[in-house]
Each structure stands twice: as structure tokens, then as C-alpha cells.
Amino acid sequence: MAVDVLHKVPVREQEPKVRATNFDEVCLGYNKEEAMEEATRCLNCKNPQCQVGCPVSINIPAFIQEVKKGDFKKASEIIAESSALPAVCGRVCPQESQCEGKCVRGIKGDAVSIGKLERFVADWARENGVKPEVHAEKKGKKVAVIGSGPSGLTCAGDLAKLGYDVTIFEALHKAGGVLVYGIPEFRLPKDRVVQPEIENVKALGVKIETDVVIGKSTTIDALLEEEGFDAVYVGSGAGLPRFMGIPGEQALGVFSANEFLTRNNLMKAYRDDYDTPITKGKKVVVVGGGNVAMDAARTALRLGGEVHVVYRRSEAELPARAEEVHHAKEEGVIFDLLQNPVEILEDEKGWVRGIKVIKMELGEPDASGRRRPVEVPGSEYEIECDTVIMSLGTSPNPLISSTTNGLEINKRKCIVADEETGATSKDGVYAGGDAVTGAATVILAMGAGKAAAKGIDEFLSKQDA
Ligand SMILES: Cc1cc2nc3c(=O)[nH]c(=O)nc-3n(C[C@H](O)[C@H](O)[C@H](O)COP(=O)(O)OP(=O)(O)OC[C@H]3O[C@@H](n4cnc5c(N)ncnc54)[C@H](O)[C@@H]3O)c2cc1C
Numbered sequence: 001m002a003v004d005v006l007h008k009v010p011v012r013e014q015e016p017k018v019r020a021t022n023f024d025e026v027c028l029g030y031n032k033e034e035a036m037e038e039a040t041r042c043l044n045c046k047n048p049q050c051q052v053g054c055p056v057s058i059n060i061p062a063f064i065q066e067v068k069k070g071d072f073k074k075a076s077e078i079i080a081e082s083s084a085l086p087a088v089c090g091r092v093c094p095q096e097s098q099c100e101g102k103c104v105r106g107i108k109g110d111a112v113s114i115g116k117l118e119r120f121v122a123d124w125a126r127e128n129g130v131k132p133e134v135h136a137e138k139k140g141k142k143v144a145v146i147g148s149g150p151s152g153l154t155c156a157g158d159l160a161k162l163g164y165d166v167t168i169f170e171a172l173h174k175a176g177g178v179l180v181y182g183i184p185e186f187r188l189p190k191d192r193v194v195q196p197e198i199e200n201v202k203a204l205g206v207k208i209e210t211d212v213v214i215g216k217s218t219t220i221d222a223l224l225e226e227e228g229f230d231a232v233y234v235g236s237g238a239g240l241p242r243f244m245g246i247p248g249e250q251a252l253g254v255f256s257a258n259e260f261l262t263r264n265n266l267m268k269a270y271r272d273d274y275d276t277p278i279t280k281g282k283k284v285v286v287v288g289g290g291n292v293a294m295d296a297a298r299t300a301l302r303l304g305g306e307v308h309v310v311y312r313r314s315e316a317e318l319p320a321r322a323e324e325v326h327h328a329k330e331e332g333v334i335f336d337l338l339q340n341p342v343e344i345l346e347d348e349k350g351w352v353r354g355i356k357v358i359k360m361e362l363g364e365p366d367a368s369g370r371r372r373p374v375e376v377p378g379s380e381y382e383i384e385c386d387t388v389i390m391s392l393g394t395s396p397n398p399l400i401s402s403t404t405n406g407l408e409i410n411k412r413k414c415i416v417a418d419e420e421t422g423a424t425s426k427d428g429v430y431a432g433g434d435a436v437t438g439a440a441t442v443i444l445a446m447g448a449g450k451a452a453a454k455g456i457d458e459f460l461s462k463q464d465a
Helices: 032-039 060-069 072-080 086-092 104-108 114-127 150-161 190-203 220-225 257-265 291-302 322-331 442-464
Strands: 027-029 142-146 165-169 207-209 231-234 254-256 283-287 306-311 334-337 339-346 352-365 371-375 381-384 387-390 429-431
Touching: 027 114, 032 060, 032 114, 060 072, 060 114, 072 086, 072 114, 086 114, 086 190, 086 442, 114 190, 142 150, 142 220, 150 165, 150 190, 150 231, 150 442, 190 207, 220 231, 231 442, 254 257, 257 291, 257 387, 283 291, 291 306, 291 322, 291 387, 306 339, 322 334, 352 387, 429 442
Parallel strands: 142 165, 142 231, 165 207, 231 429, 254 387, 283 306, 283 387, 306 334
Antiparallel strands: 339 352, 352 371, 352 381
């Protein structure tokens, strides 16, 4: 059969009606034949822009050429040179604005399905027992990594490959950061996909200590001055939710998206064999239009609710990935656009009974370049609901910065760190990922972890010189 070079080989997915009632993975990925067919669409460009578009610089054309030949082990080794979390990235990276956004095939047709190919190779490697190998000479130096999200895991893995003795300290009882507590099972399976990639990082020699809250259990200053660590990397993310500050926000039945998703994903509230309490709203309003809002909405839908996403701009400005919006709509999430909450209404017991919103229209572009939403006077009305999930963004928790001497933060409470090296204002302390940028993406957090591993290596190597 001739290959349709203009279009991606379609990927199999669970039917919308079926998947709206379960937490199994939506996307089923490519099989061997589909992956090899899609790989033939890669032009193997001399000057591959896809690689430039990848924040961890995976040699994309090289791994795709191996897929084309059917040498999936070699393909996985090429990816492993740059990424510790390929099965994760193949599932959740915004490829359309990164590698695939730069693919020349995309000029006239679809870009090569780089993300789905990466996912296929990583899944194949896991299922066939391919493990990363490390033969670095030990350096005799200890590095502490705070946080086990993608940024901390990447930094730790790269440092271990260079021969450092690395310990990750994680506040929660399970490693993985947002990959385990935020992103839902139906997009990123935990036991099958995330855990094995964490095990691969551990196989490089990285130790992970969970239930250790830096700033409470111990401090960065103590790690450096009393506990024998030569450097510290802060990859503590941006897990502090924002609220609107409108009347009624304290009512029972109002949640931050982070709490709602943590109960469901990390604490497995959706499973009958766990006793984590969670509110299964009959009619749920999710406020916000980002990826986190889509995850909260699709989770509430699977828990049995009628779900409305209330967003103050129009569909064109929705910050969520188009694929996520498409999936949410297919599954039955209702979008109430150009509306903004002004009050949450409570019943006599203090429980949410509705949300008052005002209609909006779009005015001139604001600093972000998007058209500014403007209230339509007198257009308030009430939406009846029993649960409200606020998904308005997050910022870094100030615990670490407030317990570390000499660590500079900016107005947004983010740690100030050099983009190239991750170096902060404090000698020996490096930082990256959401803790520095504010809420961003998995791959940017990984890129920052990689850069900081290099920065730390240069810093510690200089001490020996
Ligand atoms: C619901 C949701 C969906 C998302 N979907 C996507 C997506 O599809 N694609 C994408 O690219 N990005 C997505 N993101 C964003 C992405 O997950 C983050 O940008 C990324 O995880 C940041 O990585 P990080 O390592 O910097 O921080 P995190 O993943 O937040 O990890 C930080 C870790 O540090 C720990 N920690 C915090 N404070 C301390 C302390 N004091 N002591 C010890 N440990 C501490 C935390 O418990 C956490 O485990 C999503 C985010 C959310 C919330």
C-alpha cells in the first residue's frame, strides 16, 4: 500500500463514549507497522529544525531512521542520550509548538508524528526490557536534588551519569511530581509508564527519599553545611494554587484543580479499592481554560458529572492544547466561553448551589497579545451547580525561598536562576523547572534540569582544579 506522505498515520484511540466512563488511556499509540510506516514520512533533513525545536535536543531524525529500519533498540538508545522520560514526553509534550511545529513536512500537509514515534520507541524499550546503562567513574561528590518532578529527575539522572552521588528529596510519599499527582491516568498511566521511567533514573544510581519536606524536615543551608552535600538543585515546581478572590470561594464544594486532581491521581480516589474521599459533583463548573482545566473537567466527567468549562475569553484564546480541547469536547464537556465568575452561591448549609457569571466580550489586545476580555454591563446570570473547580494557575510555594539564606526570588515568587546554567544567587545552589519559570511544561522543566546538571558539574569540577 502506498504511503500517504501528506498525512500522519492515524493513531488509534478509545471511542469517546466509552472512554468518558473509564480512566484507561485515551490514546492507544502506534503498533510496529504503523510506526515504521509513519517513520518513512521523515525527510531526514540535513539541517533538522525538529531537533532545534526540542528543548532537550533529541536527535530526532536519527532515531526515526532507526524506526524506519525496524531497529527499535538503537532508536531507544539514541533517545536515551538526551531524555530520561521519553514515554512521558511522547504522551504529554506540546509537540505541535516544538519539534513537530518545525517539521518541514508541516509546510504542505501534516508534520511527522514525532511524539507518537517517541512514545512507540519508549514503550517498545520498556516492554522489551531495555535499560539505560551507566559506566561513569565516581566523582566522590554529593548532590541533593529537591523535588522528583521531570526537572529534578532529569537533573539527577544526568548528574548520576557523570559520576555524582545524587539523592532526591521529595515532599510527597511518591516520586514523579505533576506526572503522578497532576496529569490524569487517562493521559499518562502511572504504574505502566511513569513508574518504570522513574525506576530507570534510579537504575543510574539515583536515591530517592520521599516524605522529606525541604524547609521543614531540613533546609538547603543544612544540606550544604551539615549534611555533606556539595551542591543542591531546586526543582520544587509551582504547586501553590491561585484563587479569584470572589465572594463565596470558601464554600464547601469549591476546590483548586490541584487538590481535586491530587485526590484522584496520586490518591486514586477513582478506584474502588482506595478510600480517598472526593466530591463526585452532579453538575461541575471548572473555571479556567488551560491544560489543567481540561484535565480537571475530563476527570470530573469520568466521575459522573455534567461538566461546564467557564472561560473568560473565546475558543481562539483557550490556552489548552487543541488536542486536549478536542478530546474534552468529544467526551461531552460543555464550554461556556466569554463568561467570568463574579460570585459563588451557597445553600443554607454552606455548600455550593451555583455560580454567578458575567458575560464578556473581547476588546483590544493586552500585554500577552491576546484580546482583553471586557465585562458586558448588566449581563450577570446564574449557573446552577454543586461543585466548582478553580483552575487559574499556580505559583511556587515560598517555603524553600523563605528558609534559605541568600536565595533571590522575583515578584512572582519564582527563584531567580541563570537560564544557561541554573545558577542562583547562592553559591552551590542551582534551580530550574516550574520553580524558576512558574507553571510551564514537562519538557522545559527537563531542559532546565539538563542545563543545571552541566552547570553543577562545571561548578564542582572547578573546585577540584
Ligand atoms: C494537571 C496538570 C497537567 C499538566 N499537563 C501537562 C502536559 O500535558 N504537558 C506538559 O508538558 N506539561 C503539563 N503540565 C505542566 C508540567 O507538568 C510541569 O510544567 C512540570 O511537571 C514541571 O516540572 P518540575 O519538575 O519543575 O515540577 P513538578 O512536576 O511540580 O515537581 C516538583 C516536585 O517537588 C516537590 N516539592 C515541592 N516542594 C518541596 C519541598 N519543599 N521539599 C521537597 N520536595 C518538594 C513536589 O512535591 C513535586 O513532586 C501540567 C501540569 C498540571 C498541574
